[in-house]
Amino acid sequence: MTASTPTLQVAPMPTVAEIRKDFPILQQEVHGHPLVYLDSTASSQKPVQVIEAMDEYYRTIHANVHRGVHTLSEAATTAYEDARLKVARFINAPSTKEIIFTRNTTEGLNLVAYSWGRANLKPGDEVLITEMEHHSNIVPWQLICEITGATLRYVPITPRGELDYDALSQLLNEKTKVFAFTAMSNVLGTINPVAELVARAHAVGAIAVVDGAQSVPHLKTDVQALDADFLAFSSHKMLGPTGIGVLYGRKEILQAMPPFLGGGDMIREVKLSGSSWNDLPYKFEAGTPAIAEAVGLSVAIDYLNQVGMDWITEHERQITAYAWEQLQQIEGLRILGPDPERRGGLLSFIFGDIHPHDIASILDMQGVAVRAGHHCAQPIHDHYGISASTRASFYIYNSLDEVDRLVAALHQAKDIFSF
Amino acid sequence: MDDFYRENILDHYRYPRHKGHLEDPDIHYHDVNPFCGDEITLELKVEDDRIVEAAFDGKGCAISQASASMLTEELVGMTLEEVRQLNKDYIIDLLGIPIGPVRLKCALLPLKVLKAGVWGLEEWPE
Ligand SMILES: Cc1ncc(COP(=O)(O)O)c(C=O)c1O
Numbered sequence: 319m320t321a322s323t324p325t326l327q328v329a330p331m332p333t334v335a336e337i338r339k340d341f342p343i344l345q346q347e348v349h350g351h352p353l354v355y356l357d358s359t360a361s362s363q364k365p366v367q368v369i370e371a372m373d374e375y376y377r378t379i380h381a382n383v384h385r386g387v388h389t390l391s392e393a394a395t396t397a398y399e400d401a402r403l404k405v406a407r408f409i410n411a412p413s414t415k416e417i418i419f420t421r422n423t424t425e426g427l428n429l430v431a432y433s434w435g436r437a438n439l440k441p442g443d444e445v446l447i448t449e450m451e452h453h454s455n456i457v458p459w460q461l462i463c464e465i466t467g468a469t470l471r472y473v474p475i476t477p478r479g480e481l482d483y484d485a486l487s488q489l490l491n492e493k494t495k496v497f498a499f500t501a502m503s504n505v506l507g508t509i510n511p512v513a514e515l516v517a518r519a520h521a522v523g524a525i526a527v528v529d530g531a532q533s534v535p536h537l538k539t540d541v542q543a544l545d546a547d548f549l550a551f552s553s554h555k556m557l558g559p560t561g562i563g564v565l566y567g568r569k570e571i572l573q574a575m576p577p578f579l580g581g582g583d584m585i586r587e588v589k590l591s592g593s594s595w596n597d598l599p600y601k602f603e604a605g606t607p608a609i610a611e612a613v614g615l616s617v618a619i620d621y622l623n624q625v626g627m628d629w630i631t632e633h634e635r636q637i638t639a640y641a642w643e644q645l646q647q648i649e650g651l652r653i654l655g656p657d658p659e660r661r662g663g664l665l666s667f668i669f670g671d672i673h674p675h676d677i678a679s680i681l682d683m684q685g686v687a688v689r690a691g692h693h694c695a696q697p698i699h700d701h702y703g704i705s706a707s708t709r710a711s712f713y714i715y716n717s718l719d720e721v722d723r724l725v726a727a728l729h730q731a732k733d734i735f736s737f
Numbered sequence: 738m739d740d741f742y743r744e745n746i747l748d749h750y751r752y753p754r755h756k757g758h759l760e761d762p763d764i765h766y767h768d769v770n771p772f773c774g775d776e777i778t779l780e781l782k783v784e785d786d787r788i789v790e791a792a793f794d795g796k797g798c799a800i801s802q803a804s805a806s807m808l809t810e811e812l813v814g815m816t817l818e819e820v821r822q823l824n825k826d827y828i829i830d831l832l833g834i835p836i837g838p839v840r841l842k843c844a845l846l847p848l849k850v851l852k853a854g855v856w857g858l859e860e861w862p863e
Pocket residue numbers: 359360422423424425452454455500502503504529531532552694
């Protein structure tokens with residue numbers, strides 16, 4: 319027997335030190351200290367591969383997409399559409415027709431609320447969201463309910479920062495036409511059981527809209543397994559550039575929906591008496607899109623795939639568990655949200671009565687970047703009777719040493735405010 | 738660091754001057770900083786276009802609350818016309834620290850409330 323046994327090609331596990339070399343921005347000092355960037359939940363940093371791909375696109379390929387027949391326009395169109403295919407594979411969407419490029423998560427959620435909502439909601443209908451939503455998954459629904467006369471309801475959260483499932487059972491009923499919820503809270507870190515929530519929405523005949531802004535960058539995502547009708551996310555939180563986001567939508571629903579914005583690219587025919595719409599996904603992409611940004615996003619996805627989403631999730635789990643342990647030991651510090659096993663890579667906290675702005679300023683002076691405020695989620699803060707919190711968040715490039723730097727800086731804050 | 742959270746700022750934060758409310762204030766105004774939720778309420782008693790009593794109430798970071806405390810200390814005796822002239826630099830001098838664009842909003846909230854209450858000027862002070 320000479321048949322060769324297939325050798326399994328296993329990519330070597332990346333190390334954080336190697337990953338960090340790809341992020342030029344992390345190699346600087348802030349106020350005389352090496353930068354510790356703990357604000358990726360707001361926006362992630364970009365690897366040099368993404369930066370260079372966008373630069374290269376502008377140096378060699380750029381022209382407007384679609385319609386043009388010259389060489390550059392074809393190359394730009396190919397680059398743009400390749401990015402769409404990359405995104406579809408990344409979230410296991412059945413078709414590129416279901417991948418709509420937007421500006422960000424916010425625009426994707428507004429698109430669904432306006433286009434689907436205006437066509438489908440009427441007085442007596444109910445829209446269900448949760449109290450742990452980002453403002454971008456609250457305000458569009460408030461606006462559309464005002465326009466259509468539908469009623470907006472909220473699933474409350476428990477003291478531990480999870481959805482109140484008893485209340486959910488009451489609130490989700492045959493009047494509910496849409497259930498929109500976040501896959502991961504950007505304040506509490508709570509990871510919601512998306513597939514289960516989608517199934518519950520479908521069981522009462524509602525569509526399920528998922529805010530994936532915090533989940534897609536950190537957890538492997540399969541829209542077919544989740545069975546979601548819509549999933550919105552942002553490139554800038556997943557190593558890609560700002561200015562581009564994605565809305566996945568189920569084809570049959572998208573086809574039946576009226577357009578969102580009107581203009582070039584989204585039409586089939588324009589007559590003075592009226593217009594007809596282009597095919598999916600172009601019906602929802604009016605005007606010149608963010609082409610270079612699509613190229614950047616595509617390379618960001620390559621980077622994530624190369625490191626491996628499972629590695630990323632596990633890496634963040636370890637850092638978060640360590641940070642949790644360390645922060646718990648600081649007297650006067652209270653972490654918001656569930657235990658480390660049930661949360662993503664972020665920790666929001668309050669620290670004695672030091673205002674989060676003061677904490678963030680003191681940390682910044684030691685080179686530690688965290689976010690302070692209501693994180694565009696005021697209802698969560700109202701729920702806890704606080705106006706703001708401080709948030710440290712972790713991603714692919716953060717290390718345990720950086721958690722130690724955070725802890726040391728927090729002790730300094732305590733000394734300054736001496737309580 | 739010691740520069741930013743100077744002892745006098747922390748002192749005003751911990752032991753705010755003129756914190757509370759006035760009986761029958763002539764001017765009463767409240768506003769928030771939409772970016773961070775800091776709140777300031779300012780109350781004034783005015784005689785012959787001159788401030789004779791001032792009080793503030795509020796919630797927020799050390800910078801916004803210290804700024805309010807320091808400002809109310811200066812207000813008593815000031816004419817309304819003098820209030821109109823107060824600007825950004827006045828507050829920076831009062832605090833005595835270098836301050837970036839984001840935290841500047843914290844520092845300026847009390848002055849914004851003051852000018853809106855007295856003169857109806859709703860803009861952030863220049
Ligand atoms: C859970 C969640 N949803 C939505 C958004 C909005 O994202 P964007 O500002 O990119 O539209 C964010 C960003 O902070 C978020 O964390």
